Amino acid sequence: MSSTDMHPFVHAFTPAIAPPWQARTDYDTFLTMADKFSELAAEHLGKRTDVLAVPLLHDTPDELAQPGGVVRDWKDGACEPVPGRTMPKLVVIERDYAAVAQKMRAVGPLLDTLGTTTKGITVHPDQEIDVLRRRNGTVREGIAAGRPSLDTASDMCEAILALSGTTNGRLATEGFRELERQTGSEGLVELASEREAERITFADTRSQPRSVMTSYEWSGSETGGRRYSPFVINTEHKVALPLHPEYRAMPMVWYVPPLSPVLDAVDAAGGNQDDPDHVFAAVTRLRIPLEYLAELFTAGDADVVAGVLMKLTALRSYMRERTLGEGGDESALKAVGLTAREAEDLRRLLAIAKYQDRYVVPAAHKEDAAARTALENRCPVETSGVPEPRKIMLGTPTLRRNTPAGGRP
Incomplete structure (x- = not known):
């Protein structure tokens, strides 16, 4: 099962043929290894008490305890070693190594009491545990007796889908409700509530890829079918175009026809850059010919390129008037099918959007910045x-x- 090969969809890797000879899933391989490990551990390890160094996790109050986001190294004398503040937490835990295989085959009991926590947001999957008991069956004997079974790869996939807010609308909504409580914000629940009753099962993903839900667990918004700002720019406003669509290329946020030649053409003709009529007329007299841009972006259709340039021109004229305190004439916007609200959104995405608005940026720690810069x-x-x-x-x-x-x- 994957959520990355067709992001933002989740889908199953369904075998095209029956697995040959001893081929098996990775999960089945891990279970076999756990069985052999537990067999040996019963004689050589048994039960032991370990001390774990638990790292200070990202997106938690532990991380916020580092002033300015700078991690000081107590080993070099930069600070005193304080577990949970300037060094990892030290946690004592008892391990029953002979029971590893049994525990791996069942959903553990801590979910019933502690719930699941992602980025500091805790939800309680009590309903989901009951669903998994009915769907996967329960373990009949041993240390995990009565717990939902994870005996097969399909069982594990069902558990992952049931316990994630991206595939379980109830948990997504509960997570946003908790996020509202913690931050004092409003309107977050609405991001997930439209799909609150939806549950994606493993059988669903095997029939066809399923679009994931907007969840507190990550920063992307799928509400209303949106796909980040590229979806807004490419699909809603249609100002980004595919490069050589005859090769089945898709629109990209980098491929927005340049506006500056339009304004140069207005100046050359003695027109006014702030007058939409002058600028619209100059679209046909570009320093970069429309026909050339059309060969790049629209397989020769110059009207589409002209429409994009007119929309960008109307946006520029309107926002310039707003910036100068002149109110802003919406007639030019209406002429290209934009509202004032859409113009504001488009201006933010094209001109002042932050890096996180334009791209899906994976989290990284500041202490790794120097090493990452060397690879750029x-x-x-x-x-x-x-x-x-x-x-x-x-x-x-x-x-x-x-x-x-x-x-x-």
């Missing part, structure tokens, strides 16, 4: 078909080429 310009391009591959490093001050002996660069 490493983008080798290899060319095949020569005795020794040529590599060109892009984004660096100089271009380095390794040219085969006697060959041309």
